[in-house]
Amino acid sequence: MSDKKEPLLHVENLKQHFKISRKFTTKAVDGISFDIYEGETYGLVGESGSGKSTTGRSIIRLYEPTDGKIIFDGRDISGKLTKADEKYLRTNMQMIFQDPMACLNPRKKISQIIAEGLEIHHICKSRAEINERVNDVLDKVGLSSEQATRFPHQFSGGQRQRVGIARALVMNPKLVIADECISALDVSIQAQVVNLMKDIQDEMGTTYLFIAHDLSMVKYISNRIGVMHLGHIVETGTTDEIFENPIHPYTKSLLSAIPHPNPIVEKQRKAITYNKDAEGVIYENGHEHVLSETHKVLATDEEFAKWTK
């Protein structure tokens, strides 16, 4: 899917530091680079505290990036935004959040919640047009238009997440950042939501940045995956490359930690542990090693030789 054309989103050496006190700065994201092409899904995985959510939030400019470049659809959106760029960003990039109860205003009907973006940006000419678009998008995510007049608390968790998706899609965005959007749902509902997101992608050609800590779900939806640890992307590649031929020990430990629903095997298997300090890995010293056009690993020369042996 990723032809050698201009990427929709180009992130280069992005840094996001938070100053905690005069002496201490948290380097949540410390120099990461990746590209996302139109129509594909890029999965970003890692444990909590690895900086994957911060990356998503920096890209959509909920934070001021400390350093680095973000090019979205040919526009630089990393520095101070011009009015036109800001409008372009706010209408063409959308986000789906983790907790569907916390991100929906409990005092608004879902039709109002979904229509809010359209109203703020004066995208539709008339009320009727707004209603039409809201009903269209509700239909797309599998809710009926009668449900539009209900409040968020009247829905189940899976339905609420559908509302969150509808709110993002109503703007016809080019890029959707899904930040742990299925982690709070039950397993059977997770499958429903993932399938829905794939169907929408097939139909509308939306591009996703899919942030999650659950590698097994990421496999189903992503074309390419980036593995993050402590603010660095330690390995990136196509889904097959990451699952068939993981190089970095952190990727291996993540893969081995996924429990398999096979009782006899699972009772014998022990997960691989990875301790960065015990192995003496310092990410700052490493540089990118290219295995194939898409598969890249962050390592020093010695580490790379050791891991690929």
Next chain:
Amino acid sequence: METKSVKRNKSDRVLYIRDLNISFKTAYGTVRAIRGVRLDLFKGETIAIVGESGSGKSVTVKTIMGILDSNGVIDSGQIIYRYKDENGEEQEVDLVQMSQKDIRYKFCGKHIAMVFQDPMTSLDPTMTVGKQIMEPMREHYHISRAEAKKRAMELIKEVGIDNPDKRFKQYPHELSGGMRQRVVIAIALACDPDILICDEPTTALDVTIQAKILELIKDLQVKKGISVIYITHDLGVVAKVADYVAVMYAGRIVEKGKINEVFYDPRHPYTWGLLSSMPDIDTDSRRLFAIPGSPPNLMEKIEGDAFAPRNPFALKIDYREEPPMYDVGGQHRVASWLCDPRAPEVEVPEELQVRIEKMKKEATIYE
């Protein structure tokens, strides 16, 4: 295909639940959360209760602990708990007949301990870790502070936390999520309980840490010979830890049996759905199976089988009458009309069949 055989002898029962019915009185009406649950727990055994949120798995264990919400009413049923008292004599009590206060005073924390989902909310942020581990021992056994401290240090080491002297004086916010959950486990084990209840102990943790915590609980269980009840919706976790599984749906157990019976030979369409919707990292299928629809509202009266509206294999009788528990051999029990001798032959969905065959093949390596 037996892994470890826990003998399910009647004399080894620690806890058994019979025909438990629980409802909640709410402003909108009565919710029938638990509808006739029957379950046995044996000594040294791990059972897992699986189900979606709202299926009643948490309510069941909360009743055992005597921490049912105040609007909850136990309509009928028995929860018999067997234990040895201070003099080493066998005792049998019905927890349903006891007041919640009595359960909490006599059993909760002492004989039956619980580990909750989120370690940060179950720990007291204003107390040091050491003090919190000492608290249950001081409370239940009235031992001296020095002795309690000695035990607490041992426990900290036992749950795999290094540097116990330093950790003893630290507060919960100074520890990582995985460490906090280890502390919670240490507190639960402080009074040498017979039964440990783990309510989604790893849902709030990362996958890498999840594996370690599960291995820890397993090691401790083998060492101390306690019985563990897991509550989870992750079938991967179940496969890793459980000897026996009970699948719950809408307040009823729809399928139960030894783990290998249920995982390699599932009979209930809901179990089929759950197993199929597990993302499998080995298959290349680009689409995930999803159970259509959502769980029923327990406020309304349920006619027939609660799963029927979501069940592509539903028979006519499923809409009229609730299926009884069928014995399908071994320990395996299924509440589905499909197991009735009069029912038409229904094949397990092909994709799941392929998956089970593959699982069995992988398993042969380990036997």
